[in-house]
Amino acid sequence: MGLELGKINIKRFADGEIYVQLQESVRGCDVFLVQPTCPPANENLMELLIMIDACRRASAKNITAVIPYFGYARADRKTQGRESIAAKLVANIITEAGANRVLACDLHSGQSMGYFDISVDHVNCHPVILDYLASKRICSGDLVVVSPDVGGVARARAFAKKLSDAPLAIVDKRRHGHNVAEVMNLIGDVKGKVAVMVDDMIDTAGTITKGAELLHQEGAREVYACCSHAVFSPPAIERLSSGIFQEVIVTNTIPAPKTHFPQLTVLSIANLMGETIWRVHDDCSVSSIFL
Template structure:
């Protein structure tokens, strides 16, 4: 039985203003499409200064908005609400391309912001439009250089707080320092908790993160956290590959990622699961020991939340080939790609390396086997639902992988 679904070109970012999921496919993941008509044409109104008439504030008479006759009453109500809301999206300098795609999907324009660095490296942020009483969303992954991007996010939050924003949501596609989430030895820091405290104290009211390294990181925040997964985007692309479902096997590169791989396998036609047992002797140093499961003659799909130096996933792929795997695919949400990751990933071990654009990939880091998928639609729809106060129990909302 071959998998078939919407096919996105592997050499370019898969992005569409409409839903990429086909409801006719048995492997499709439900994705809401009922809002595309009015939402993609909405523009936020700027907050205008108060006008005075003979020294007194001038309050204009509110009139009923006029809408085209072909819109239903539900569409009219939704469009009126969107036109009346005050929602702003601002982008940091870490991943402006993703921010622009999110704004494009939502039918909005990115807010005007001035971010620059002084000669000594200090960061300066100035909002160039009013956000008083607005719901503000700041898109800024804390990817390398992690410290600079994190500090920039904190200063952006502070600028919005001092400009009297009503609500400030930090949209963090990649949450740095997430690996330092517990003490495995004595006298260690828990940097994930520290970063959570910094974001909260800076003035953020909410956090929207994608594929946290571990679920307990959400508990480090004293504010609400919306956690989305990049799995629907990757699963959709894998479903477009002409691979027989009986030949598929999902592989976890380590024991800690078994839960993630099991959930991935269940959504991928309930594929079987294999586990690579490894022993780590230090940070960014891994040694593969053995394989749990049978991969002989199979198409192995290795699933992880991030690829840093690619040591773990490369040694796991080598082991899979030794055990008789026909092809090996690597799937990851976050492409950190610290050296020598590119050399390891492009060495011929992988049929394809599938990632998302939560972290921008430098032009010199592209290689023939690399496929970059966009999570802009996923994050954009989540922002709308958070802004509309939709419950996570809403079925289409839950199908996006939102906690």
Template sequence: MSLFHSVSSTSSFTSLRSFPIHSFPRTSLQNAVVRCKVIEPLKFQNGKPSQSELLLNGGGGSIPSFLMPPNARVKDLVNGNDTRLRIFSGTANLSLAQEIACYMGLELGKIKIKRFADGEIYVQLQESVRGCDVFLVQPTCPPANENLMELLIMIDACRRASAKNITAVIPYFGYARADRKTQGRESIAAKLVANLITEAGANRVLACDLHSGQSMGYFDIPVDHVYGQPVILDYLASKTICSDDLVVVSPDVGGVARARSFAKKLSDAPLAIVDKRRQGHNVAEVMNLIGDVKGKVAVMVDDMIDTAGTIAKGAALLHQEGAREVYACSTHAVFSPPAIERLSSGLFQEVIITNTIPVAEQNYFPQLTVLSVANLLGETVWRVHDDCSGGIEPYSSLGID
């Protein structure tokens, strides 16, 4: 029998699979779980989502009633009475930025981004941001250097246009793995990138699932650290899970704290740890397993999947140790080759990721499930903009540091 079974329509949770942007009402978030509303079940072949109808930039339609948050401030924004909040997007993940804006009942700001013949990046804001609270949505996903430089130039353009506050919304923070010196004469690139963002003119950073918590200390400006874990937990909680058959697995010793937190919120499931010895970058060798997974359904939890070497070898070990099924859960889907071959090889019952990084069309496969963090980031943007005023819930209800 499969681990997950459909629940009745009266359940407080709703299953999400690569949904269109109009699936996000702005709702109150409680108990570190994001409630998401989907009009009808969404099923796609090979994990590929359908094209969404974007109600942005004069898309030819009004905002549906279920999208309108029950708050007067959004009505003022939609009616143009309050122009203090502006959201702009780079080219790295335009679809996520559109989902965030639609969740908030706003339109993305007009911005011109182009490349010169020699590859240099040109950015020009197409509307005034003087005295505004500006949020720039741009993950530094592959190509990391291009997207990082684009973010820096966007920040500089906003600063020179006299924006009051500039918040860099970075769903995926690249270079985060270079956060310490493990050998002599190594660069700590995470600190360098933090310095670049600060010097460019950002007043605040909003990041999702940093590779390690100490990366927040590299910034000399406030950092709001949002966890994608509630979105994945919401998806898992929408299914009936037999806690006696469940075990949460950390793919390495460094991810034990993350896996323990995940297990505690998932019916306080038992924990297992894969003892991994890394011989080089993107090269992992699994040694042994700490914990019992025989006859159980294993849920592997990690912050990112790059080449999938670590999580694939861990899954193979779990099957050798008698695990009945293996699920992979990760916030960031980098998916560098040969990740797709490893993930779709039959080791995993399901691979659950979020859309902090856009998934290329050729990288969809049948076991893939894509969840959206748009409502989580959108709610955080509201709270940053409001300085937690207006009687809304504290940051702790969102799982934000």
């Protein structure tokens, strides 16, 4: 964007409390606070809230919370009795802190945008991944896009449409608990194909690795894993580096893991986010970026 980062002092007190002080005037400015609420999620979320509050009290004209990875997004509904809908709660507290707008990347579900009582611009990271896949010059006739679960079919279908209308396959699974998944069967044909698995995030990698195992059993020639958010909770690294994937392609919505492995490719969304921020600032269309 050709701009310098705003100066801000963030530190921790001895008791763990967070201190934030802006080091320059933001009075009358459009402020864009970039803060993914990735692990440690609670620390990063609280830091974001205090930064928003500091900007509001310093008379910023507009405050946009730029959240490349929106933590708690998976808690978007009640799946059992007496549960919280934490995604809605987090949306409420970001709004109450003083944000005027949220700019988020690849939310886990579309309904999360409706949890905010302020404007939300949804950034799709797929163009970055699609450009990279195009550079690999894989024959379109060899491609099949795979959704690792039924819930991700719409995402995978949109991805396949951009890849010369590649065919679609679906891994049908049944979940037996949090962070535990069991693959059941495959809907679609992957025999002799280059399978591109698409998901919004990889957490423990249980879903996507079991899906990849099934794809190999069904005759897939190569399997690629693509996602926007590399959460990589243990034992994700061990699973992903086992050799089952030709390549694991992620973006840097979450800072890249310290432990890299040969198959890992991390793509930058800096240009995409920069263009989106400029358009928000200039009151231009954001959705046209992703057409």
